[in-house]
Amino acid sequence: MSNVATASVQEQAGLSLVGKLLPVWIILAMAAGLLLGKFLPQVGKALEPGIPLGLFVMIYPAMTKLELGQVRSAVRDWKAASIVIFFNYAFNPFLLYLFGWIFLRNHPDLWTGLVLLGVAPCIAMVLVWTDLARGNGPLGIVLMAWNSLIQIVTTPFFIWLILGARVSVDLGLVAQSVLLYLGLPLLTGALSRRWMLHTKGQAWFENKALPVLDDVQLTALMLTLVVMFALQGDVILQRPELIWQMATPLVLFFVVLFFGVLLVSRKAGFCYADSTTTSFHCTGRNFELAIAIALTAFASRPMIGVATVIGPLIEVPLMLTIVYLAKKLEWKLFGTNTAGACQSQANRDRA
Numbered sequence: 001m002s003n004v005a006t007a008s009v010q011e012q013a014g015l016s017l018v019g020k021l022l023p024v025w026i027i028l029a030m031a032a033g034l035l036l037g038k039f040l041p042q043v044g045k046a047l048e049p050g051i052p053l054g055l056f057v058m059i060y061p062a063m064t065k066l067e068l069g070q071v072r073s074a075v076r077d078w079k080a081a082s083i084v085i086f087f088n089y090a091f092n093p094f095l096l097y098l099f100g101w102i103f104l105r106n107h108p109d110l111w112t113g114l115v116l117l118g119v120a121p122c123i124a125m126v127l128v129w130t131d132l133a134r135g136n137g138p139l140g141i142v143l144m145a146w147n148s149l150i151q152i153v154t155t156p157f158f159i160w161l162i163l164g165a166r167v168s169v170d171l172g173l174v175a176q177s178v179l180l181y182l183g184l185p186l187l188t189g190a191l192s193r194r195w196m197l198h199t200k201g202q203a204w205f206e207n208k209a210l211p212v213l214d215d216v217q218l219t220a221l222m223l224t225l226v227v228m229f230a231l232q233g234d235v236i237l238q239r240p241e242l243i244w245q246m247a248t249p250l251v252l253f254f255v256v257l258f259f260g261v262l263l264v265s266r267k268a269g270f271c272y273a274d275s276t277t278t279s280f281h282c283t284g285r286n287f288e289l290a291i292a293i294a295l296t297a298f299a300s301r302p303m304i305g306v307a308t309v310i311g312p313l314i315e316v317p318l319m320l321t322i323v324y325l326a327k328k329l330e331w332k333l334f335g336t337n338t339a340g341a342c343q344s345q346a347n348r349d350r351a
Contacts, residue, residue, distance in 0.1 A: 025218065026316050029225040036226065037233020044230025054224030055181050055292045061217035062124040063189025065210070066145045079268050080278050084143050087261060087282040088121045089150060093158045095257065099249035110245055112167055113307020116293055118253070119158040120151045122284030124217070125319075129284060133323045134338065135277035143281040152182050155289065159297075173297035181292045225312070228291060232309045235302075246310045251318060258283040258322050262333070271342035272334040276326050284319065287311045 036043050096118030104111040123144050130140045156174045163169050196205045229236075236242060261282045265275035287308065294305040331337055 025222055026225060026312065029222040030229050030313055030316075033226040033229025034233040034237060036230035038237050041230065041234055044227055044233070047227045048231060051224060051227055051295065052180070052292070054220050054227070055288055056185060057220035058217060058224060058288050059124060059181060060185040060189055061213035062127070062144070063148065063185045064193045064213055065127075065141060066148060066186075066189065067141075067193075080139060080143060080265075080270070080274060081146055083261065083264060083268070083278055084121075084146060084281050085150065087257070088147060089154050092121070092253075092257065092282070093119045093162060096249065096253050097162050099252055103249045104245065107245060108166065109301055109303035110242070110307045112163060112298070112301075113290070113294060113304045113311075114246065114249055115162050116159070116290040116298075116304070116308055117250070117285050117287060117311045119162070120155045120286035120289050121147045121281065122286050123148050123151075124286075124288065126280050126284040129280045129319050129323055130277050132320075133276045133280065133326045134273065135280065136273040136342075137277075139274060140277045140281065143277070147281065148182070148186055151286070151289075152178055152186070155182075155293075159293070167298075167301075170297050174293055177293045177296045178289070181289055228309050229313075232302075232306045235306050236310065236313075242306065243310055243313065246307060247314050250311065250314045254283055254315070254318050254322065258326075262326070262329075266333055272330045272336050273342050275334070279326075280319075283322075285311065285315065287315060 033044070093115070097115055100111040100114040104114060126144065127137070127140055129135075131137060155178050156171055159174050160169055160171055193205070196209050200209070258279050261279040262275050265278045270278065290308045290311060291305070294308040298304040
């Protein structure tokens with residue numbers, strides 16, 4: 001993987017200023033939504049029908065970045081793919097369920113929302129966290145491709161397996177939500193990517209199309225978050241204890257998981273860039289999909305939707321903190337001061 005990590009440093013220009021400030025925009029959007037929910041709740045209700053479109057447009061641009069053929073290249077980097085697949089689909093949903101049982105078993109709707117946040121890994125903002133932490137961008141795209149494909153099948157299964165015994169789960173609606181907010185964006189993203197590359201070429205796609213798609217994704221994310229927080233903002237502001245109830249298990253989950261995977265990756269011989277990339281792809285949660293499922297399959301229990309909306313309110317500032325800590329720990333854990341040291345480390349290992 002070291003050659004891929006070096007390519008990340010040489011080829012990845014990094015996020016634009018707007019992209020690097022994405023966490024700031026998200027926090028501002030959530031704050032604006034909370035204020036609208038408090039003082040102008042009718043605005044959120046009027047815009048509510050646009051949420052499904054907003055959720056779709058949020059995920060579609062990420063899918064256009066996937067070259068599905070890149071999944072094959074992960075066979076050569078089987079360690080990273082194996083770690084991500086194991087933690088995301090054999091460990092994480094049950095870990096978050098356990099934390100929910102410890103802290104939220106007397107609040108079943110919050111516990112259900114917590115589980116929804118845990119069943120699917122992030123496939124969009126995880127690239128932002130990877131870039132901010134000086135991770136391996138190309139490897140991140142490959143891991144995102146794995147997660148995009150696998151969770152289409154596993155998400156309905158985990159919801160049935162973990163929640164089926166406690167709450168009434170309409171698997172048809174869950175599967176419909178997964179197909180609408182994952183399958184359809186994946187299909188349209190792959191087809192539009194192929195069409196743009198065929199008609200306009202690689203340079204146009206990378207220099208013209210992707211920046212526009214990034215702006216579209218950012219706009220859809222901001223507007224959707226404003227509407228969702230406007231709809232749930234009055235409940236959150238009236239019952240601020242909901243934030244702390246959700247924060248305890250989520251903070252434990254993110255911190256334990258990220259730094260646990262970071263140590264596992266280091267033990268497997270990864271450099272800092274590969275380790276932090278793998279860790280973020282095991283830690284970040286697909287809150288967009290969780291919110292979509294809560295609003296469709298669990299529409300009769302609005303507190304579940306509130307719980308999933310609180311998810312990004314906690315995740316965004318926490319992941320920014322983890323980015324900062326990861327960079328601070330690079331020298332202590334890996335003996336390097338820059339993510340670009342992977343190649344030199346590999347050369348020393350071969351020597």
